[in-house]
Amino acid sequence: MCFNCRDIYESLYSQDAWRAELCHDLTEILETKSCYQLQGSAYNNYSIFCSQNWKNSNNVYCDLCVGGGDCFGCVGLINYKYCILNKQYDKEEYERVVVKIIRHMQQTGEWGEFFPSILTPFAYNESVAYEYFPLTKEAVLAKGWRWRDEERKNYQPQIYVVPDKIGEVKDDILNSVLACIHCGKNYKIIPQELEYYRQYDICIPQQCPDCRHLSRMALRNPRKLFERQCDQCGRDLKTTYAPDRPETVYCEECYQKEIY
Ligand SMILES: [Zn+2]
Ligand SMILES: [Zn+2]
Numbered sequence: 001m002c003f004n005c006r007d008i009y010e011s012l013y014s015q016d017a018w019r020a021e022l023c024h025d026l027t028e029i030l031e032t033k034s035c036y037q038l039q040g041s042a043y044n045n046y047s048i049f050c051s052q053n054w055k056n057s058n059n060v061y062c063d064l065c066v067g068g069g070d071c072f073g074c075v076g077l078i079n080y081k082y083c084i085l086n087k088q089y090d091k092e093e094y095e096r097v098v099v100k101i102i103r104h105m106q107q108t109g110e111w112g113e114f115f116p117s118i119l120t121p122f123a124y125n126e127s128v129a130y131e132y133f134p135l136t137k138e139a140v141l142a143k144g145w146r147w148r149d150e151e152r153k154n155y156q157p158q159i160y161v162v163p164d165k166i167g168e169v170k171d172d173i174l175n176s177v178l179a180c181i182h183c184g185k186n187y188k189i190i191p192q193e194l195e196y197y198r199q200y201d202i203c204i205p206q207q208c209p210d211c212r213h214l215s216r217m218a219l220r221n222p223r224k225l226f227e228r229q230c231d232q233c234g235r236d237l238k239t240t241y242a243p244d245r246p247e248t249v250y251c252e253e254c255y256q257k258e259i260y
Pocket of ligand 2: 252
């Protein structure tokens with residue numbers, strides 16, 4: 001159950017991981033060994049339940065820590081070791097107190113899970129989770145997670161006429177307010193963007209950045225495995241291509257024979 005991962009070995013339940021070994025539950029990870037439940041982190045060893053940690057070892061429940069290691073429940077530390085809740089301990093004292101905390105957390109049922117969702121600054125429907133696993137507002141609230149209602153704004157209609165061909169688009173587009181053909185939201189074109197479209201001969205987008213993002217996401221396969229048969233030999237296989245999709249899907253053996 002690993003999706004969009006490269007060079008990962010003996011690992012499970014991960015997405016967007018690159019070069020990982022002996023890991024479980026990774027999301028957006030680079031160079032990681034023997035870690036469990038890590039998010040947005042790189043170059044870590046033996047760390048668990050951490051978010052946005054760089055170059056650490058043996059960290060537990062840490063966020064935004066860089067360098068060092070052997071820290072528990074710390075935030076924003078750089079090159080520190082043996083800290084608990086950002087307070088420095090010596091090695092023996094650290095090990096003694098950490099065991100005590102873990103025992104307590106085991107009793108309260110807090111130990112063994114990633115940071116609780118109540119700590120996230122984002123509502124479910126503004127997170128990446130929602131893009132892969134969309135839920136209704138009712139379902140989200142029933143789980144005790146937050147939902148952000150769309151702010152109602154009076155969007156302006158688009159007056160500026162955008163030429164179809166990028167070569168005919170003038171610089172005054174940079175001062176114009178455009179309106180999404182899909183949702184009506186207003187958006188602007190910035191100079192670097194215009195330069196890019198001109199360089200690659202791409203026409204000006206007619207959708208707002210949010211709708212463009214959703215269109216791109218719709219091109220990705222879901223984070224889900226479907227039962228399907230190889231279109232060559234009929235063998236059962238698991239694939240992110242749903243059985244009703246038109247693409248031809250081969251098992252690994254038939255694919256290797258066909259391609260190499
Ligand atoms: Zn839109
Ligand atoms: Zn086959």
